Amino acid sequence: xxxxxxxxxxxxxxxxxxxxxxxAVGSRRIAVxxxxxxxxxxxADPAFSPVAPTIMAEVEAATAAHGGALVxxxxxxxxxxxxxxxxEENPEAFCFSRTDGxxxxxxxxxxxxxxGWFHLARLGKDAFTGPDVENExxxxxxxxxxxxxxxxxxxxxxxxHVERGYSGGSxxxxxxxxxxxxxxxxxxxxxxxxxxxxxxxxxxxxxxRLEMRLLDDLLPEVARIADVFRPYGVTTHLSVSWASPxxxxxxxxxxxxxxxxxxxxxxxxxxxxxxxPDFGGFVIKADSEGQPGPFAYGRTHADGAxxxxxxxxxxxxxxxxxxxxxxxxxxWRDRKTDRAKAxxxxxxxxxxxxxxxxxxxxxxxxxxxxxxxxxSPTIAALPQTSVAAEFQVTTEYLGHQKHAVYLGRMWSQLxxxxxxxxxxxxxxxxxxxxxxxxxxxxxxxxxxxxxxxDDVFWTGHPFAQANLYAWGRLTWDPQADPDIIxxxxxxxxxPEVSSEGAAALDAILGKSWETYEMYTAPLGVCxxxxxxxxxxxxxxxxxxxxxxTYHFADRISIGVDRTRATGTGYTDQYPKPWRDVYExxxxxxxxxxxxxxxxxxxHVLKSGKTMIQHVYDTHFEGLERVKVAVAAWQGVRxxxxxxxxxxxDERFAEQVRSATDWRDIINTYFxxxxxxxxxxxxxxx
Ligand code: GCU
Numbered sequence: 001x002x003x004x005x006x007x008x009x010x011x012x013x014x015x016x017x018x019x020x021x022x023x024a025v026g027s028r029r030i031a032v033x034x035x036x037x038x039x040x041x042x043x044a045d046p047a048f049s050p051v052a053p054t055i056m057a058e059v060e061a062a063t064a065a066h067g068g069a070l071v072x073x074x075x076x077x078x079x080x081x082x083x084x085x086x087x088e089e090n091p092e093a094f095c096f097s098r099t100d101g102x103x104x105x106x107x108x109x110x111x112x113x114x115x116g117w118f119h120l121a122r123l124g125k126d127a128f129t130g131p132d133v134e135n136e137x138x139x140x141x142x143x144x145x146x147x148x149x150x151x152x153x154x155x156x157x158x159x160x161h162v163e164r165g166y167s168g169g170s171x172x173x174x175x176x177x178x179x180x181x182x183x184x185x186x187x188x189x190x191x192x193x194x195x196x197x198x199x200x201x202x203x204x205x206x207x208x209r210l211e212m213r214l215l216d217d218l219l220p221e222v223a224r225i226a227d228v229f230r231p232y233g234v235t236t237h238l239s240v241s242w243a244s245p246x247x248x249x250x251x252x253x254x255x256x257x258x259x260x261x262x263x264x265x266x267x268x269x270x271x272x273x274x275x276x277p278d279f280g281g282f283v284i285k286a287d288s289e290g291q292p293g294p295f296a297y298g299r300t301h302a303d304g305a306x307x308x309x310x311x312x313x314x315x316x317x318x319x320x321x322x323x324x325x326x327x328x329x330x331x332w333r334d335r336k337t338d339r340a341k342a343x344x345x346x347x348x349x350x351x352x353x354x355x356x357x358x359x360x361x362x363x364x365x366x367x368x369x370x371x372x373x374x375x376s377p378t379i380a381a382l383p384q385t386s387v388a389a390e391f392q393v394t395t396e397y398l399g400h401q402k403h404a405v406y407l408g409r410m411w412s413q414l415x416x417x418x419x420x421x422x423x424x425x426x427x428x429x430x431x432x433x434x435x436x437x438x439x440x441x442x443x444x445x446x447x448x449x450x451x452x453x454d455d456v457f458w459t460g461h462p463f464a465q466a467n468l469y470a471w472g473r474l475t476w477d478p479q480a481d482p483d484i485i486x487x488x489x490x491x492x493x494x495p496e497v498s499s500e501g502a503a504a505l506d507a508i509l510g511k512s513w514e515t516y517e518m519y520t521a522p523l524g525v526c527x528x529x530x531x532x533x534x535x536x537x538x539x540x541x542x543x544x545x546x547x548x549t550y551h552f553a554d555r556i557s558i559g560v561d562r563t564r565a566t567g568t569g570y571t572d573q574y575p576k577p578w579r580d581v582y583e584x585x586x587x588x589x590x591x592x593x594x595x596x597x598x599x600x601x602x603h604v605l606k607s608g609k610t611m612i613q614h615v616y617d618t619h620f621e622g623l624e625r626v627k628v629a630v631a632a633w634q635g636v637r638x639x640x641x642x643x644x645x646x647x648x649d650e651r652f653a654e655q656v657r658s659a660t661d662w663r664d665i666i667n668t669y670f671x672x673x674x675x676x677x678x679x680x681x682x683x684x685x
Contacts, residue, residue, distance in 0.1 A: 014462050014644050015187075016469055016492035017121075017194055019065050024124040025117075026066030028103075030059050031076035035084055050278075051110035054231040055080065058117055077128075078120070079104040080113055087112060092198070092233075093139040094119065099132045111198075111233040118194040122488060138476075142432045144318075144359065144388055144445025145475035146199035147192070148239070148283060149452075153177070153203070153210045163204050164394050164534075166401040167453030167460040172202050176210065178221035185228045188452060193232035195472025200234055200450075205285040205322065207241035212248045214238055215268050223275045235280040237320070242284060242304065243292040244268070255297040256307035265311035273315040281318035282308060283361070288325050301325070302350040309355035319355075320388065320447065323347050323362040323378060330548040338560070338568035339548030340366035343378040348573075352384035361388045361447055364414050364427070366570070367549060369397050370526040371410075371517045374582065374592055375417040375427055377573035383437035386444045389415075389427055393471050394451040398516060400535050401451060401460035403655045404629065404648075405516045406509035408470035408482030415446075415478035421577045428478035446475040461651045462644050463509060465493060483510060494640065501636040508629040515629070517591075519622030519662045522615050524595030525551045525559060528666065536658060537665040552598060553673050559594035571596065590614075601674040615670050616678045619663040626659045 032055060059080070063069050073079065083106050087093035091109035094116030098104075105116035119138060120127050150163035151170035161169040171184045179185075192200070202225055203211045214222050215238065226236035245251040245264040254261050272279050286304055287293030294304035305321040312319060326342035347360055354360065360382060365373025369392040379389055391411060392398075398405045415428040425436050433442040448471050451459050459465050469489040473480055483506070490497075490505040497505075520537070521528040527549040530538040542549045551558055561567030563583050571583040581587045582596045590605045601612035609617065630652045637645045668685045671677065678684055 014457055014493060014641065015191055015465055016489055017191060018493075018495060019061075020495045021124070021492050022062035022121050023066045024127065025078060025120045026062030026064075026068050028063075028068045028078045028128075029071040029076050030063060030068060030078040030080065031071055031073045032056060032059060032080045033073050034082045049110070050230045051114050051233050055110055055113055055117060058114070062121075077102060079106075080117065081106045082108065082110065082113060084108050087137060087139065090139055092196075093137060096120075096136045096138065097132075097134055098127070098130070099134065101128075103127055114193055114233060115196055121194070122492065140196060140198075140476045141428060141478055142445035142475060143443045144199060144447070145197050145472065146201070146237075146388070146445065146447040147197055147393070147450040147471070148201040148205065148390075148447055149450050150204040150206075150394075151202065152208065153214075154208075156208070159204075159206075162453055163206060164392075164396040164449065165451075165453050166394065167451060167458060167464075168455035169453055171452060171454050172225060178218070178224065182225065182228045184454065185225060188458075189229045189232040189234050191468070192234055192472065195469055196476035197472045198233055198235060199237060199280050200229060201237035201239055201280075201283045201320075203239050205239045205283060206289075206291060207239050207244075207285075209247060211239070212241055212244050215240060215244060215272065216248055219271060219275050222272075226276045226279065230278065235278060236276060237280040237283055237318075238272075239283040239285070241292065242286045242294070253297065254292065256294050256299050256303045257297070262307055262311060265308055269311045269315055269317065273317070279315070279317065281312055281320065281357075283320040283322070284308065285322045285324065288322065289328050300350060301346060302353045305358045305360075306353075306355045309358045313355070313357055317357065319358045320361045321354075321358055322390070323360050324368075324390075326548060328548065329546045332544050332546070332550060335552070336568060337548070338562060338570050340560075340562065340570050341568060341573065342366075342548075343376065344381055344573045347378055347385075348381040350385075351382045354385045356386070356441075359386045359388045359444055361390050363390045367526055370524075371398060371513070371520055372524045372591055372595070373526065374524075374578075374595060375414055375419070377575075377578075379427055379430055380419040380435070380575060381573065383435040384439070384442075386433070386442040387431055388445050388447045389431050391446065391448040391471070393448045393467050395464065395467075396449075396534050397529060398513075399655070399658070401464040402535075402651055403516060403658065404461060404463045404509060404512055404651065405467075406463070406470070406482075406486055406512045407467050408474065408485050409511070410513045411470070411474050412478065412480075412482040415474060419578070420575050426478070446471075446478075457644070457647060462647055463505075463651075465489070466509060469493075486510060497636070497639045501639040504632045504636040507632050511625075512629070515622055515625040517622075518618040518625065519659045520666070522594070522618060522666070523559075523590065523611070524592040526595065527551070528669075537662045539666060539669040551594065553669075555673055555675065557598055557600045558670075558673070559598040560596070561598040562596050567598070601670065601676055610676075612670055612674055612676050613679055616667055616680075616682070616684070619667050620682055623656075623659045623663045626655055630656060 086106050086108050089108045091111050094107040094112040107113040153173040154176040155161050245254045245261050249264045285291045287295045308319045323343040325346045326339045362378045366376050416426045418424040431444040466489045470485045473485045490502045527542045528539040531541045562570035564572050603611045671684045
């Protein structure tokens, strides 16, 4: 039997899989059983077998650490079983039963069994107590549950090692080469498997010349990484550049209609799948923010995506084609062009023309990962296309992992956004192939930009691990309660902390997204950050730039009129009822007011407050909430490992400084524009 080691690097700690997390299950007598004609050593199907040794290693490690034993079926009080026809033969699903003191996890494939094993670890003692349970089945909501790394191979002069990364360097690459020691990658793979993530793209969507070589002479290095992910059921993908045939292959162009271009990609695909038989496919950012694409040849995104799809199709590969396409050289004087409309305009007309193995990957909102945006209408506009919704676990616009901001509640709200009104199919349903006008054959899922780096706490701020954890749990089950997920994370990550300590973490992080929104850009106005690095308040930072993200503040009013009646017409992209709900000032939700409407500072919100007073009040209150969180932290900090506590102290000091800046600059900006003082006479400058 092959076993893999499960290294726990003492330097890389505080993640949610400490050995202690397995104490309840590891102290049991566990049997791992297969159907009669299967054996772990002899499993023939490569897609079936790689995870099997991992389960054995997991069980051996947990029982060795906690006094349990691997035993025969008859003696077991925990049974892990493969039954080929169980769980509707979904290889990732598992069923949990507890009858007469025997706990059983059954799956049709070792991948499902591994997810079941981590489920047991999560339940801890609770797995063994309580009433009998018969076949409680756990099936992932979507097929694709993915993380994209925006990792550069070398240190980029502007973007650093990891674009929008706030957790140190890349865990894959080190100054131009793939790391020799991939121990961290193995630990990461295990963390991902424990929350159900099944795909990872390892390099930045902005692909440089060096990264292009991952398709070529550096391919054996990609294969090494894939070898590390594979035992945990995680499939490897690469981001590729549209210009690769020219820059790497020496062709004259990369026109998708040029047969030589297709042949080049076919040869590349043959190479990749020869090296990595279970490779996932390519992610591509084309004609976006200066990246090359098919527009240069007068071709469409569908033309481009379908050419790549044809090249990878014989291997069962996928093309994740990003819909983040807009004019980044806009004239700020032009108030009719609206960047929010761009993805829909570029993609909706081509619905039904994309190849079956193309996944159109669409950001969750129409702009760019802001603290508050409406759900993207493009996600609902492609019924005959496979779509993935793209999120950011990394907090580019949400405090750079210097601020404690838990995003589970935000993601849950977006994933459950009902596109056709209360009770109708949601974002999560659509990406799982459930568009009401679709034919039910589409696969899709959720993709997010990872927040992990080579930092000793993985994510810079130890609390930002909660986002990575929640991303996995919510992509597996978008209806799961994000507050419970947060508690689960806290318990698993800090098992040594008292229940008061865990409750304090919930209090600090639970509503932290809402708190962050309170002290930063208000009411869906977006982009009041410093251009380029996107940290800290700069209300006019993007106002006169070519990037298409404006708020049009003057002395009377602020916000973007996106109505059909008088504005850019963006509301037209939504199905009913949202096209009308957002169109009308009377029904538009307050939190999105300035996203959809240009209104006077004296506009009265549904709360009864004027908009300007709401801005002042939320900014004062937002900072106070941060201070309450810091006080709660100080009450429990001594229960935490000293280095974790020291890092969190440091992050909180910066959060208070930065939130104070946000409060004062945003309030002063609104005051100076409107001339309207705060009703409570608090200091504004
Ligand atoms: C944002 C981000 C960029 C990134 C881009 C993308 O604009 O700031 O760094 O490249 O999104 O999603 O491609």
